[in-house]
Each structure stands twice: as C-alpha cells, then as structure tokens.
Amino acid sequence: MTYMGSFESKVVVFCILVAIVILIFVFRYFTRMKASSKIREVEQRLEQEAYKDIAKQKETEMKLIESNALRRTIIDSLPIGVIVTDTNLNIIALNWPCYELFHFKEPIKKIIGQSVLDYYPNIYHDSKEEKKRVDETLLRNQPTIDEITLVNNKIYQRSYFPFYMDNKLKGHLWTFEDISERKAMEKGIIQAKEEAEKANLAKSEFLSNMSHELRTPLNAILGFSQLLEIKGALSEQQKMFVQEILKGGRHLLNLINEILDLSRIEARRLIISNDTIKIGTVIEECVNLMRPSAANKGIQVTIEQSECGNSYVYVDPTRLKQILLNLIENAIKYNKDNGSIYIRCECRNDTLYVHVRDTGIGIPIEAQEKVFEPFYRLEHPHIDGTGIGLSLVKRLIQLMGGEAGVRSRIGEGSDFWISLPMVHTTSTSHEPSNVLQTEGLPNNKKITILYIEDHVSNFQLVSEIIKFAPEMTLLSARTGMEGLQTAKEQKVDLILLDLHLPDISGFEVLEKLKLNEGTKSIPVIAVSANALLEDRNRALQKGFKEYITKPFDVPVFLNAISKYVK
Numbered sequence: 001m002t003y004m005g006s007f008e009s010k011v012v013v014f015c016i017l018v019a020i021v022i023l024i025f026v027f028r029y030f031t032r033m034k035a036s037s038k039i040r041e042v043e044q045r046l047e048q049e050a051y052k053d054i055a056k057q058k059e060t061e062m063k064l065i066e067s068n069a070l071r072r073t074i075i076d077s078l079p080i081g082v083i084v085t086d087t088n089l090n091i092i093a094l095n096w097p098c099y100e101l102f103h104f105k106e107p108i109k110k111i112i113g114q115s116v117l118d119y120y121p122n123i124y125h126d127s128k129e130e131k132k133r134v135d136e137t138l139l140r141n142q143p144t145i146d147e148i149t150l151v152n153n154k155i156y157q158r159s160y161f162p163f164y165m166d167n168k169l170k171g172h173l174w175t176f177e178d179i180s181e182r183k184a185m186e187k188g189i190i191q192a193k194e195e196a197e198k199a200n201l202a203k204s205e206f207l208s209n210m211s212h213e214l215r216t217p218l219n220a221i222l223g224f225s226q227l228l229e230i231k232g233a234l235s236e237q238q239k240m241f242v243q244e245i246l247k248g249g250r251h252l253l254n255l256i257n258e259i260l261d262l263s264r265i266e267a268r269r270l271i272i273s274n275d276t277i278k279i280g281t282v283i284e285e286c287v288n289l290m291r292p293s294a295a296n297k298g299i300q301v302t303i304e305q306s307e308c309g310n311s312y313v314y315v316d317p318t319r320l321k322q323i324l325l326n327l328i329e330n331a332i333k334y335n336k337d338n339g340s341i342y343i344r345c346e347c348r349n350d351t352l353y354v355h356v357r358d359t360g361i362g363i364p365i366e367a368q369e370k371v372f373e374p375f376y377r378l379e380h381p382h383i384d385g386t387g388i389g390l391s392l393v394k395r396l397i398q399l400m401g402g403e404a405g406v407r408s409r410i411g412e413g414s415d416f417w418i419s420l421p422m423v424h425t426t427s428t429s430h431e432p433s434n435v436l437q438t439e440g441l442p443n444n445k446k447i448t449i450l451y452i453e454d455h456v457s458n459f460q461l462v463s464e465i466i467k468f469a470p471e472m473t474l475l476s477a478r479t480g481m482e483g484l485q486t487a488k489e490q491k492v493d494l495i496l497l498d499l500h501l502p503d504i505s506g507f508e509v510l511e512k513l514k515l516n517e518g519t520k521s522i523p524v525i526a527v528s529a530n531a532l533l534e535d536r537n538r539a540l541q542k543g544f545k546e547y548i549t550k551p552f553d554v555p556v557f558l559n560a561i562s563k564y565v566k
C-alpha cells in the first residue's frame with residue numbers, strides 16, 4: 001500500500017512535470033509565434049516604408065527632371081542668346097538662340113567644354129578686335145553692356161555678367177539680344193525728325209523771305225503816307241484817304257508779323273530773351289500807347305493802383321508788351337462806345353496776375369476756351385481781325401512760364417488775365433524805353449548821313465524824313481562797294497546800311513568799314529525788312545549800333561538816328 005502510494009504519487013509528479021513541460025512548450029510556441037508575427041509586421045512595415053521612400057525618391061527625381069526640362073525649354077525659348085563659360089572661357093552651357101547665333105555645326109553635347117573663342121570668326125567681322133574687347137571686359141570684371149555688329153550686319157546688344165559662388169569667380173555669362181529692328185526704327189525716327197526739322201526750317205525761311213518781300217513795298221506805302229499825314233497840306237478828304245491807306249497798311253503789317261510769330265512758335269524757333277522788369281512800368285507804357293485809339297471810341301482806360309504794380313517779372317520785355325498791347329487793343333475793339341477798361345495787378349503765391357477788364361460785348365461761355373485757338377473768331381461783321389492775336393498771347397505767355405485765360409459775360413464785358421512767375425528783386429536790369437520821341441535831333445551842327453540802299457523808293461522815303469532836320473545831308477549809294485567808296489571819300493557822320501544789297505551783304509560792308517582806319521568809328525545802323533529777333537540780335541552782335549526794321553515808323557526812325565548824330 002505504501003509502495004502503491006509512492007508509485008502513484010510519482011506518476012502524479014511525473015504527469016505534473018510533463019504537463020508543465022508541455023505548458024512551457026505551448027507558452028514558448030505562442031510567444032515565438034507572437035514574436036515572429038510582430039517581426040513580420042515590422043518587416044512588412046519596413047518594407048512598405050522602404051518602398052515608399054523609393055517611390056518618393058523616384059518622384060523627386062522625376063520632378064527634378066521635369067523642372068530641368070522646363071527650365072531648359074524656358075531658356076531655349078528666350079528671344080535672347082545665353083552662353084555660360086568657365087573662367088577659361090570654355091563653354092559650360094548655352095541655349096538654342098545662342099547655338100543658332102554662333103552658327104554651331106556640332107551637336108550641343110560636343111560643344112560643351114570647347115573654348116568660346118574658337119567660334120568667334122563664325123559671328124564677328126573682326127574676331128581679333130572682339131577678343132580684345134572681351135579681354136578688357138573680363139579685366140574690368142563688372143557687368144557690362146555693349147553693342148556689336150555681326151558678320152550678317154545685324155546689331156546685337158551684348159550683356160556680360162561674371163558669376164560667383166562663395167565669393168569665388170566661377171565663370172562668365174553672356175546674353176545676346178537682336179536690336180537691329182529697334183536700331184533701324186531709331187534711325188528712322190532720327191531721319192524723320194531731321195526731315196521735319198528741315199521742312200520746318202524751309203517753312204521758316206519761306207515765311208521770313210515772304211515777310212521780307214511784303215515788308216519792302218509796305219515800307220513805301222506806310223512811309224509815304226505817314227509823311228503825307230505829317231506834312232499836313234492835305235484837304236480833309238485827302239487826309240481821310242491817307243488814314244485809310246495807313247490803316248490798311250498797318251493791318252497788313254500786323255498780319256504779317258503775327259503769322260510770322262505764330263509759325264516761328266509752332267516751329268519752336270521763336271527766341272525769347274529774358275530781362276527783369278517792373279510790371280507797372282510796362283503796363284503804363286502800353287496804356288500810354290493805346291490811349292489815343294481808346295479816346296477815339298470815348299473809352300476810358302484806368303490803371304487800378306496796387307502794390308503788385310511794383311512787382312518784378314523775368315520776361316522778354318518786347319513780347320510782354322506785345323501781349324499787353326494785344327489785350328488792350330481787343331478791349332478797345334470789342335468794347336462799347338464810351339465804355340471803360342480797367343487794368344489791375346494781383347499777386348498770389350509768387351505769381352503775378354495782370355487783368356485787362358472791359359465793359360464790352362462779352363464772350364459766350366462755350367467760346368471762352370476757343371478764342372485762344374489760332375484763327376478762331378466770333379461773328380463780328382464790322383470789326384476787323386484775323387483771329388491770331390489771342391493764340392499768340394497764349395503761346396507767348398506760356399513760353400515765358402505763365403498762363404492766360406478769360407472770364408466773360410455776354411453784354412457785360414470780359415476780363416482777360418495773364419499770369420507770370422514773380423522775381424524777388426528791387427532793381428531792374430532793363431527798363432523798357434520805347435517811348436517815341438521825335439525831339440533830340442541836332443539843331444546847328446551839319447550832319448552827313450550815308451544811306452546804302454538799292455531800292456529807290458526807300459531812299460526817297462528816308463530823304464523825305466531827313467528833311468525834318470534841315471542840318472542833315474543825305475548821301476546815297478546803291479551798292480555795298482559804292483557805299484564803301486563814298487564812306488572813305490566823304491566825311492560821313494552816320495551810315496544807314498541795308499542788309500540786302502545787290503553786290504555784297506550789309507554784314508560784309510560793316511566788316512570792311514571796321515577794317516579801314518578812316519571809317520571804323522562811323523556808327524552804322526542796319527536797315528532791314530527782316531523783322532525776326534534772331535536777325536536783330538545777330539546784327540547787334542556783329543557791331544551795328546541799331547537795327548531798324550522796314551516799314552519804318554517815322555518817329556522811331558528819327559529817334560534812332562538822333563542818338564548817333566549828337
């Protein structure tokens with residue numbers, strides 16, 4: 001029983017041990033199974049990730065290839081040639097336009113690594129000269145733009161850029177842009193401009209010649225009618241005829257002057273001189289000149305007192321006078337009989353305004369801008385005019401840095417204004433002094449004047465004018481050479497010299513007079529039908545004492561002579 005008991009207990013222990021072993025195996029089996037499935041899982045994940053990475057890498061590579069291809073296409077499609085070389089001028093890269101420009105024959109792959117200088121004869125006329133220029137550019141080592149002419153005569157703009165990496169020069173980049181068309185266009189524009197300038201010059205010359213041709217007969221018409229008027233031995237009817245001749249002649253003269261001025265302004269050939277003047281002085285002068293014609297219509301002209309009258313402006317005094325006279329003349333012309341004109345100066349923000357206000361017919365609002373256009377006139381069947389005056393006013397004042405305008409009411413009157421920049425000064429470099437004087441001619445001294453002129457009527461006119469001063473003797477010469485001879489042989493106090501003579505020009509006569517001991521100190525006054533400011537300035541520069549334009553204004557003429565025969 002004891003034996004049996006111990007045997008059973010051994011069996012039980014054995015069974016338990018077997019069971020434990022089995023359990024251990026089962027446990028280990030399951031643990032292994034679990035571990036290996038985890039490993040497989042990890043392996044699978046790793047595999048998947050590796051696959052993903054490869055796909056990503058592939059994608060990136062593809063993107064890179066695509067972007068390179070895109071960049072290449074963009075660079076190839078540029079309208080300019082691009083070439084990159086290393087520092088030894090061996091080609092690293094180039095685009096398609098550059099390939100064509102250099103007339104390469106080999107495939108691009110073969111060109112890479114070649115020296116760019118080997119291909120210079122393909123494109124440049126003078127490849128040696130070009131190599132020199134490139135050397136200079138590389139030496140300067142700075143972005144450079146120049147122009148080159150190729151063998152096919154095309155013009156290119158070449159730009160050079162050095163390229164750096166980490167502050168080290170790595171190579172050179174050149175771009176080539178075909179600018180032949182632009183150049184041809186520029187040449188065309190320059191040519192067209194030159195032609196337009198030539199045409200303008202021809203127009204100005206034509207006008208200047210026309211003006212000269214018209215002025216010469218007008219000199220006789222206006223001169224002799226002035227003499228008839230001054231001498232006074234005329235019947236009332238004859239006086240009226242003479243006045244009509246004078247009126248018509250002056251109108252024609254005015255028209256010639258205005259058309260000439262307008263065309264000079266449009267051709268940008270009107271020269272404006274500049275001087276500092278006191279506005280009040282010019283206004284007074286103009287008003288004094290216009291008072292007689294205002295009085296003819298019973299019109300009162302009032303200069304309204306203002307501190308601004310003492311302001312200074314930097315202008316061409318003659319042109320400013322022309323502007324003011326024009327405005328005052330219109331204020332008289334388009335005024336009612338016994339009307340009024342008020343002239344007022346105003347200063348605002350360093351700008352001076354001059355208003356010429358009348359109590360005349362006024363201008364409708366829709367025409368107030370238009371009156372400044374050339375040849376624009378409102379319907380005035382009984383008032384003479386050309387429609388040029390105000391357009392000249394506007395253009396002239398603009399040339400002097402100012403503006404012009406008008407405010408007007410039908411039936412009440414018009415207020416024309418001009419503006420000018422003010423100058424801060426207390427003294428003038430020039431005070432206009434064109435007050436007409438007929439006095440001042442010498443009384444008892446014998447004076448001999450030589451008039452060198454080929455037109456008989458002009459000579460006759462001057463000889464008649466000279467009769468106002470009996471002490472004066474007038475000598476005549478019909479040509480330049482004859483004049484020089486007379487000046488040498490006779491004792492001459494003053495020479496009046498026409499600039500257009502049949503043999504030599506007035507300028508040549510003056511030069512010869514100045515070279516001769518006996519004649520060099522005789523004052524010489526130019527007499528010409530050329531009324532342009534340039535002509536006048538040129539003559540005064542050359543040494544003429546005065547420049548008198550035909551047709552003569554008798555008092556002005558006498559005034560000019562009197563200055564040099566005292």
Ligand code: ADP
Binds near residue numbers: 358363388389
């Ligand atoms: P013109 O007087 O020779 O006709 P303008 O150029 O001086 O030429 O003037 C152009 C037009 O402007 C004139 O024809 C007239 O109709 C109008 N005008 C000018 N000034 C005045 C004024 N003060 N009052 C009314 N109308 C004027």
